[in-house]
Every structure is written in C-alpha cells, then in structure tokens.
Amino acid sequence: MELDNRKIQILKAIIETYLETGEPVGSRTISKINGLNVSSATIRNEMVDLEEMGLIVQPHTSAGRVPTDKGYRLYVDRLMEERTRDISKLTRFFSRRMDRVENVLKSMANMLSADTNYTAMVTGPRYMRNELKLIQLAYLDASHLIAVIVVEGNVARNKIIPVKERLTNEDLLKLNILLNSALQGKSLDDLTLKHIARLKEEAGPYRDVVGEVLNAISEVVYKEQNEPPEVYTSGKMNIFRYPELAEGTMAERILTVLEDKGRITDLFERDSGSGGIRVYIGGETPMPAMQNCAVVTTEYDFGKGLRGRIGIIGPKRMDYEHVVSTLKTLMEEMDRIYHADNREEM
Amino acid sequence: MELDNRKIQILKAIIETYLETGEPVGSRTISKINGLNVSSATIRNEMVDLEEMGLIVQPHTSAGRVPTDKGYRLYVDRLMEERTRDISKLTRFFSRRMDRVENVLKSMANMLSADTNYTAMVTGPRYMRNELKLIQLAYLDASHLIAVIVVEGNVARNKIIPVKERLTNEDLLKLNILLNSALQGKSLDDLTLKHIARLKEEAGPYRDVVGEVLNAISEVVYKEQNEPPEVYTSGKMNIFRYPELAEGTMAERILTVLEDKGRITDLFERDSGSGGIRVYIGGETPMPAMQNCAVVTTEYDFGKGLRGRIGIIGPKRMDYEHVVSTLKTLMEEMDRIYHADNREEM
DNA sequence: GGTTAGCAATCAACAGACACGAGTGCTAAC
DNA sequence: GTTAGCACTCGTGTCTGTTGATTGCTAACC
Numbered sequence: 001m002e003l004d005n006r007k008i009q010i011l012k013a014i015i016e017t018y019l020e021t022g023e024p025v026g027s028r029t030i031s032k033i034n035g036l037n038v039s040s041a042t043i044r045n046e047m048v049d050l051e052e053m054g055l056i057v058q059p060h061t062s063a064g065r066v067p068t069d070k071g072y073r074l075y076v077d078r079l080m081e082e083r084t085r086d087i088s089k090l091t092r093f094f095s096r097r098m099d100r101v102e103n104v105l106k107s108m109a110n111m112l113s114a115d116t117n118y119t120a121m122v123t124g125p126r127y128m129r130n131e132l133k134l135i136q137l138a139y140l141d142a143s144h145l146i147a148v149i150v151v152e153g154n155v156a157r158n159k160i161i162p163v164k165e166r167l168t169n170e171d172l173l174k175l176n177i178l179l180n181s182a183l184q185g186k187s188l189d190d191l192t193l194k195h196i197a198r199l200k201e202e203a204g205p206y207r208d209v210v211g212e213v214l215n216a217i218s219e220v221v222y223k224e225q226n227e228p229p230e231v232y233t234s235g236k237m238n239i240f241r242y243p244e245l246a247e248g249t250m251a252e253r254i255l256t257v258l259e260d261k262g263r264i265t266d267l268f269e270r271d272s273g274s275g276g277i278r279v280y281i282g283g284e285t286p287m288p289a290m291q292n293c294a295v296v297t298t299e300y301d302f303g304k305g306l307r308g309r310i311g312i313i314g315p316k317r318m319d320y321e322h323v324v325s326t327l328k329t330l331m332e333e334m335d336r337i338y339h340a341d342n343r344e345e346m
Numbered sequence: 347m348e349l350d351n352r353k354i355q356i357l358k359a360i361i362e363t364y365l366e367t368g369e370p371v372g373s374r375t376i377s378k379i380n381g382l383n384v385s386s387a388t389i390r391n392e393m394v395d396l397e398e399m400g401l402i403v404q405p406h407t408s409a410g411r412v413p414t415d416k417g418y419r420l421y422v423d424r425l426m427e428e429r430t431r432d433i434s435k436l437t438r439f440f441s442r443r444m445d446r447v448e449n450v451l452k453s454m455a456n457m458l459s460a461d462t463n464y465t466a467m468v469t470g471p472r473y474m475r476n477e478l479k480l481i482q483l484a485y486l487d488a489s490h491l492i493a494v495i496v497v498e499g500n501v502a503r504n505k506i507i508p509v510k511e512r513l514t515n516e517d518l519l520k521l522n523i524l525l526n527s528a529l530q531g532k533s534l535d536d537l538t539l540k541h542i543a544r545l546k547e548e549a550g551p552y553r554d555v556v557g558e559v560l561n562a563i564s565e566v567v568y569k570e571q572n573e574p575p576e577v578y579t580s581g582k583m584n585i586f587r588y589p590e591l592a593e594g595t596m597a598e599r600i601l602t603v604l605e606d607k608g609r610i611t612d613l614f615e616r617d618s619g620s621g622g623i624r625v626y627i628g629g630e631t632p633m634p635a636m637q638n639c640a641v642v643t644t645e646y647d648f649g650k651g652l653r654g655r656i657g658i659i660g661p662k663r664m665d666y667e668h669v670v671s672t673l674k675t676l677m678e679e680m681d682r683i684y685h686a687d688n689r690e691e692m
Numbered sequence: 693g694g695t696t697a698g699c700a701a702t703c704a705a706c707a708g709a710c711a712c713g714a715g716t717g718c719t720a721a722c
Numbered sequence: 723g724t725t726a727g728c729a730c731t732c733g734t735g736t737c738t739g740t741t742g743a744t745t746g747c748t749a750a751c752c
Contacts, residue, residue: 026715039725044716062715062731136484140496148494148504150486156504158494173519237605240598251597252586259583372744385696390745408702408744 024064113235118314124230125306159216253289268309370410459581464660470576471652505562599635614655
C-alpha cells in the first residue's frame with residue numbers, strides 16, 4: 001500500500017498528539033487539527049490503512065490508536081524535524097574551570113535529566129590503551145609506601161603498600177627512576193614475564209617492593225579495563241512522571257535494570273560501531289523490562305581515548321526531537337571545546 | 347491502666363504476627379497461639395485495653411489490629427529479645443586483604459541489604475581533623491605537575507597543576523621537602539595567612555607553584571570536610587518487597603529521599619550524640635515520605651577519625667531483632683579488628 | 693470477678709448489572 | 723473520493739448484593 005502524503009500527515013499528527021497526552025488518539029481529535037480539512041470518517045478510513053501497515057494499533061476495539069514501535073521508528077527516521085537548541089545551558093559546565101572527568105560527567109547527567117525530564121545516564125570512560133604515564137613512590141609513614149599510578153588521560157590511582165625494611169630517600173629515588181624508565185609508555189599488554197623478571201632483578205634488595213608495585217599496577221589498571229565502567233545517573237525518579245512506566249511492577253523492573261551498571265553498559269554499547277546518535281524503541285532494546293521504554297544514546301569523546309556513552313531513557317512516547325537535538329548540540333559543543341585546541345587539564 | 351503480663355504477651359504476639367504477615371491480626375489468630383490458653387473473646391477484651399493505651403489500632407471496624415508507632419516503640423525498647431548472629435558472613439569482607447575504605451563500605455552495604463532484605467545505606471567517613479600527612483609533587487608531562495595529597499586516615503587525593511616554567515628534578519625535590527616540612531601534621535585550621543606568606547617566600551621562584559598546591563589542598567580537603575559525605579547504597583529495590591511501601595506513590599517518594607545524599611545524611615545523623623544503635627519508627631523520622639518506614643542506624647568507626655553511619659531502611663514491620671543484632675554484631679567485629687591491634691593498611 | 697460462648701453488627705472485598713461515553717466500522721448518499 | 727449517520731464494541735464508573743472476617747456486647751458460667 002502506498003504511504004501517501006496525507007497518510008504521513010495523519011500518522012505524524014497521531015504520534016505527536018500521543019507524545020503529548022499518552023492517551024490513545026481518536027479520529028475526531030485528528031480531524032480537528034487545522035491544515036487537514038477532512039472529516040473524522042475520512043481519518044478513520046486512513047487509520048485502517050495505517051493499521052494494516054503496522055504503524056498504529058488499537059489497544060482494544062472502540063479505543064483510539066496508539067503508535068507501534070514500527071510507527072515510532074518511521075517517525076524518528078523520517079518524520080521528525082530537527083530543532084535547534086539553545087546551547088547556553090548546555091555549555092555552562094564546560095566553561096567552568098576544568099574539573100576532573102567524573103565531575104563533568106556528573107553535571108552532564110544532571111543537566112540532561114533536568115532539561116529533558118527523562119533519566120540520563122553517562123558511563124565513565126573506558127581506557128582503550130592504558131599506557132602508564134607515571135609511577136611515583138613515597139613514604140607515608142614508617143611502614144607504608146604510597147604508590148601513585150597515572151595512566152594516559154591523566155587518571156591517577158593510588159595504592160598503599162606495606163613495607164618491612166626501611167628504604168632511604170636515595171633508594172626510593174632510585175626505585176622511582178627505575179620503575180618509570182622501565183614502565184613509562186607501556187600498557188598492561190606490553191608487560192611480559194620477561195620484563196617483570198628483569199625489573200625485579202635490577203631492583204636488587206627491593207625486589208619485593210617492585211613486586212608489590214607491579215601487583216598494584218595490574219590491580220588498578222586491569223580493574224579499570226575490565227570491570228564495567230562507572231555509571232553516573234540523574235533523574236531516575238523521572239520515570240514516575242509517565243504512568244505507562246510507573247504502573248504495576250514496571251517501575252520496579254526498570255529501576256532494577258538502571259541500578260545494574262553492567263546491564264546499562266550493555267544497553268548503551270550495543271552495536272556501537274559507528275558514531276552518531278542511536279535510538280532504540282521498545283522491543284529494540286535487549287531488556288524485557290524496557291519494552292515500554294525508548295533509549296537514545298551517543299558516544300562522547302574528551303580526546304586522548306577518554307570515550308564513553310551518554311544515554312537518555314524515557315517512555316516510548318518520548319520527545320525524540322528534543323532529546324536528539326539536545327544530544328547533538330551537546331556533542332557539537334564538546335567537540336568544539338575539546339578537539340579544537342588542547343584542553344588545559346583534566 | 348496496668349500493662350500486666352498477659353497484655354504484654356498479647357501485644358508481643360500481635361506485633362510478631364504482624365511482622366510476618368503484614369496483615370491486621372485478629373483475636374482468633376492470637377488465641378490459637380499456644381502458651382496463651384484463653385479464648386478469642388478474652389483476647390478481644392484485652393485488645394480493647396491495648397487500643398485504649400494507644401499501642402494498637404484497627405484500620406477499620408471489623409478488621410484485625412495493627413501496632414501503632416507507640417506499640418513498635420514499646421516492642422523495640424522492652425519486648426524484643428536479642429538474637430545472636432552467625433558472624434561468618436559478616437566478617438568475610440573484613441578478613442580479605444584490606445582494601446580502600448570505600449570498597450569496605452560498599453561491601454558492607456551489599457552484605458547488609460542481602461542479609462536483611464531491606465535497604466542498606468552507609469555514609470562515607472567524615473574527617474573531623476584533617477591533618478595533612480603527605481604532599482608529593484611529580485612531573486606528569488612537560489606542562490603539568492601532579493600533586494598527591496594524603497590526609498590522616500590515608501585518604502589520598504590528587505590534583506593536576508599546570509606549570510609554565512620547567513622545574514629541574516632537584517628543584518622539585520626541594521619543593522617537596524619544603525612543602526612537607528611546612529605542612530605535615532597541619533590541618534586546614536592551622537594554616538594561617540602568615541604561614542602561607544612565609545611558605546611562598548621560601549619557595550622563591552616557585553611561589554606560584556606553591557600557591558597552586560595550597561589551592562589544591564584547600565579545595566580537596568575543604569570539600570571533603572564540608573560537603574555531605576558520599577553515600578553507598580544497596581538494595582534500594584527491596585522496598586518493592588513490602589506492599590505498604592510500594593503502593594501508590596509511596597515508592598516514588600521514598601526512593602526520591604534515598605537518592606538525596608544530603609537528606610540521608612540528615613536522617614542518619616539526627617541527635618547522633620551518643621553511640622549505640624538508634625531506631626526511628628514512622629513519624630519519628632523527620633521525613634514525611636517515610637511515615638511508613640523504620641530506620642535503624644548506628645555509627646561505625648575505623649579508627650583514626652574515620653567515622654560514619656550505617657543505616658537500614660525498611661517497613662515499620664521490620665524484623666527489628668534481626669536488624670539490631672546484625673548491626674550490633676557487625677560493630678563488635680569491627681571493633682575487634684580495627685581497635686585491638688593496628689590495621690595493616692587502608 | 694474473671695472467663696467464655698454466642699450472636700448481631702460492621703465493613704472490606706468481590707462480583708454482577710447497568711448506564712455512559714468514546715470511538716470505531718460500515719453503508720448509503722453526495 | 724468524501725461524508726453523514728447509525729449500530730456496535732468496549733472501558734469506566736456506579737450501584738447493589740453477597741461473602742467472610744472480625745469485632746463488641748451480653749448473658750451465662752466457674
């Protein structure tokens with residue numbers, strides 16, 4: 001069947017009305033929209049066609065029509081008009097003196113949920129190639145050293161190492177030089193047993209300390225690489241604004257998924273091959289709990305391998321235009337700020 | 347009216363039955379409990395008295411009785427029997443190689459919520475007297491230094507400082523010695539303008555770097571001291587197990603409070619003067635959203651000023667015996683481990 | 693005087709009956 | 723191809739009657 005111009009107009013009107021109200025849309029409501037001067041009976045005839053095409057359904061006889069996932073998909077792909085966004089709010093947190101990555105991500109999530117009234121989630125960056133940038137040992141007290149480990153992207157972690165024998169300051173200095181010259185620029189994959197054996201040998205009496213430092217490195221870096229990244233969330237309770245997500249045990253099931261960092265990461269990183277904004281509608285998400293949800297995600301990039309994903313989660317009748325344009329504008333701003341010139345610090 | 351022995355027995359039976367079922371308890375149910383060989387009619391007479399005393403109420407005529415806040419309070423204060431707890435589960439995470447505080451607190455929260463089926467929340471430690479223990483500067487790359495700041499309790503934070511001129515390694519070493527000899531053992535309150543001026547003077551050409559380091563210290567330490575502490579939560583979704591907390595908009599309202607670190611801190615730290623375990627029942631909490639909840643909190647202490655609070659949040663018909671004895675045993679174990687001998691590392 | 697059996701009264705919960713309104717599908721006329 | 727009109731469907735809200743649990747009261751009992 002032909003999806004002619006009038007059918008498209010009617011479908012768009014149905015979807016946009018449903019986005020606002022959340023109630024099934026009847027033929028009479030559509031016929032009253034100006035620009036489309038036909039009677040409700042005509043609309044009804046067209047609706048039957050749209051229903052045959054699988055774009056809308058009736059929840060029950062004698063109810064209005066509701067868009068199907070396929071209908072939303074058509075809308076998102078072809079009908080939606082791009083809105084330009086006011087970027088003053090979006091960039092406020094970039095313009096402040098640059099903070100650590102976590103804080104930027106947190107405030108991004110806060111802004112997004114406040115701006116959209118949906119739930120915003122931002123996954124912490126995954127470090128793809130964790131080159132060691134600096135290792136620094138220092139005495140903390142008589143029996144403990146602190147090892148500070150900095151990897152590419154200026155992410156610093158520390159680990160406290162108990163020591164038995166007392167090292168002199170000079171020895172500590174030598175140890176620092178030894179560790180840095182051996183390990184700087186290396187990633188976990190580069191560190192073979194051979195390297196480690198040689199390093200330990202060179203450390204002589206302090207081989208145990210070197211061993212502990214290497215343990216600390218692998219623990220810190222490995223964990224960062226393999227565990228699901230941190231997830232910053234904001235506006236989880238917004239799901240209660242939408243009755244179709246709050247009724248029955250829906251809210252519980254959705255919130256349970258949102259609590260699970262691993263599942264959020266899976267959700268956001270599905271076929272995330274190419275860049276750009278992805279929209280998953282209802283059954284397109286892998287989670288049964290999220291059949292009534294839509295998820296919009298995109299990748300962010302702070303440069304230097306600091307990449308993660310941003311996601312907006314809301315009802316299927318989400319204001320796609322708003323969400324997509326907000327994310328798009330945010331990404332453009334971010335690109336402008338972090339990729340034009342070098343950032344000062346992070 | 348006299349609260350004689352039989353009345354107490356009946357009240358206890360009502361409360362304990364209600365804790366299990368969550369349904370109003372009728373006179374017949376109580377009369378069937380062995381040990382109390384009286385008819386339902388007698389129980390009814392006693393119930394009228396208990397109701398007059400404000401310990402139980404009927405949700406409506408011809409329904410069974412439900413404990414009031416006052417009834418729970420009497421139960422918690424006087425009727426509850428202490429159970430001894432199997433501590434094998436409780437101490438598992440203490441016996442593992444000592445991790446950073448955050449991880450211990452996280453796993454404590456996880457264990458508590460899994461063990462009780464309620465929500466567990468642990469506030470991060472507040473550092474009462476943040477003495478500086480170590481300041482360590484190192485070159486990260488040509489134009490950035492990293493300053494590692496360690497305070498009492500071995501909590502390390504880092505801050506990246508951009509520098510214009512290139513310092514030699516020797517200068518850096520001198521700067522480290524200068525900073526540490528001037529600042530070690532000092533807290534924020536000790537640092538007067540006079541100190542700072544002298545320190546800057548001594549730093550000579552590197553006064554700007556010293557200034558930046560001091561900024562970093564005040565930023566890191568001040569923030570830690572004045573913002574609400576981190577809150578680690580586990581089992582938030584457990585509230586959906588209890589219909590009286592899940593129905594209507596209750597769940598939303600409770601979860602909204604639980605999302606708010608500031609309000610959680612307020613909730614836990616109410617008149618937390620003396621130690622021990624505190625129980626807040628229904629209206630005794632300051633939050634209107636938590637009228638149907640009970641909150642059990644206690645203070646933990648890792649030593650060296652690392653103190654915060656643990657809280658269990660559940661329905662008013664919470665298994666108080668279980669929760670209180672779990673927390674008590676946990677605190678005793680913690681005391682044994684952290685206060686008997688010195689801990690190895692944190 | 694305390695205890696108990698018996699009984700009427702109360703009320704939530706549930707199910708069936710009914711009217712109402714929104715919305716559709718179909719048909720005949722334009 | 724479009725429209726008006728009408729019968730039909732079905733969710734929603736209201737009312738009514740029934741059932742079952744539980745109470746309070748009273749009179750009899752120990």
